[in-house]
Amino acid sequence: MIGIHTWTIGIVLAAVIALTAWRQQWLTGSGAVAAWVAGTVAMGAGWDWGILLISYFLASNLLSRFRHAEKSVREAGRLEKVGARDAAQVASNGGWFVLAALFHWASPHAVSHYIGAGALAASAADTWATEIGTLARSLPRSIVTGERVQPGTSGGVTRTGTIAGVAGALFVAGIVVSLGWPTSVFWAALAGGVVGSLIDSLLGATTQARFWCASCDVVTERRVHDCGTGTTFRGGMRWLNNDGVNALATAAGAAVGLAVALGIR
Numbered sequence: 001m002i003g004i005h006t007w008t009i010g011i012v013l014a015a016v017i018a019l020t021a022w023r024q025q026w027l028t029g030s031g032a033v034a035a036w037v038a039g040t041v042a043m044g045a046g047w048d049w050g051i052l053l054i055s056y057f058l059a060s061n062l063l064s065r066f067r068h069a070e071k072s073v074r075e076a077g078r079l080e081k082v083g084a085r086d087a088a089q090v091a092s093n094g095g096w097f098v099l100a101a102l103f104h105w106a107s108p109h110a111v112s113h114y115i116g117a118g119a120l121a122a123s124a125a126d127t128w129a130t131e132i133g134t135l136a137r138s139l140p141r142s143i144v145t146g147e148r149v150q151p152g153t154s155g156g157v158t159r160t161g162t163i164a165g166v167a168g169a170l171f172v173a174g175i176v177v178s179l180g181w182p183t184s185v186f187w188a189a190l191a192g193g194v195v196g197s198l199i200d201s202l203l204g205a206t207t208q209a210r211f212w213c214a215s216c217d218v219v220t221e222r223r224v225h226d227c228g229t230g231t232t233f234r235g236g237m238r239w240l241n242n243d244g245v246n247a248l249a250t251a252a253g254a255a256v257g258l259a260v261a262l263g264i265r
Contacts, residue, residue: 010043010050017054022084026061030087038090038098045101048179049116053097055175056120063131071134075152077213080221080242092246093123096254111261113181117189118257119250121172122196126249128168129197133161143201154221154242155205169193188260196253203245209236 014036022032035057043050072082081089100116103109133140139148140156149156173189211220211231218225221242225231 007044010047011040013050014039014043017057021057021061025084026064027090028084028086031085031090034087034090038094041098041105042101045105045112048181049101049104051179052116052120052172052175053094053101056094056124056172059171060124060127060131063128066131067135071131074134076150076218077216077222077226078150078152078218078220088243089246092243093127093250094120095247096250097123100254110182111258113176113185114188114257114261115254116257117172117176117181117185118192118196118260119254121169121189121193122200122250122253122256123246124168124172125165125193125197125253126168126200126246128171129157129161129165132164133158136160142205143198144205150218153219154208154210154245155201155203157201165197166194169197184260184264185257188257191260192253192256195256196249199252200245200249203240203248204242207237208240208242208245209238210234 017039018027018032018036021027021035022029027035039050039053042053075082096119097116100112100119104112104116134151136151136158137160138158140151140153140158140161141147142149142153143155143157169190169192172193173186176189177183177186209221210233211223211225212218212234213220213222213225213227213229213231215227215229216225219234220231223231
């Protein structure tokens with residue numbers, strides 16, 4: 001926990017970062033507000049929490065912009081949301097980390113480090129796997145059936161994307177160790193990241209809502225496709241979109257972090 005004057009600096013810093021991200025079109029207006037709230041809570045928990053969140057945020061957005069045009073062509077309108085991230089995306093990817101930071105802010109406890117690191121590593125692993133895996137030379141395979149699917153298909157995995165996902169988890173794990181958090185949190189982040197990314201792919205392939213555009217003959221996450229055609233529900237749970245899957249996957253990462261914390265006590 002930090003003092004009120006240092007926290008005030010943190011509030012301003014979070015606002016500057018959120019505003020800059022909005023101006024760079026990394027975030028929508030609602031996304032910028034959500035990111036500012038998340039940054040403010042993280043800074044309230046301590047500079048280490050704030051630095052970890054900023055590191056994750058910058059790395060994720062830079063990867064999203066890497067060869068963006070090429071990825072858009074490969075995905076061909078299959079993803080529900082592209083471009084600047086809105087409040088729902090910020091919350092689904094960072095919500096569990098923010099809750100852990102809020103818990104630590106209110107009542108500092110070592111277990112919050114494990115929960116927060118596991119949740120954020122899961123989000124990083126999924127983001128890195130998606131952003132890098134989309135550029136893989138070979139077509140992804142369904143994590144459930146092993147059949148070839150098109151890039152951007154929920155539940156599709158590649159070797160490149162899998163390696164990138166592990167790298168994303170390692171990125172968060174490395175940051176927490178550099179910040180002086182216990183070495184065991186490193187393993188919580190790594191395990192939480194890998195498990196969370198796996199859960200994300202499994203849910204994407206089995207329970208996330210899938211729709212079909214008759215005009216383009218393509219399976220998509222969108223209720224209205226790029227061409228303007230209303231899509232037809234084809235499977236999964238109609239109410240479970242990509243944001244919901246991300247929230248569940250990061251919850252799994254947080255749960256793994258908690259399990260590690262309880263296991264070493």
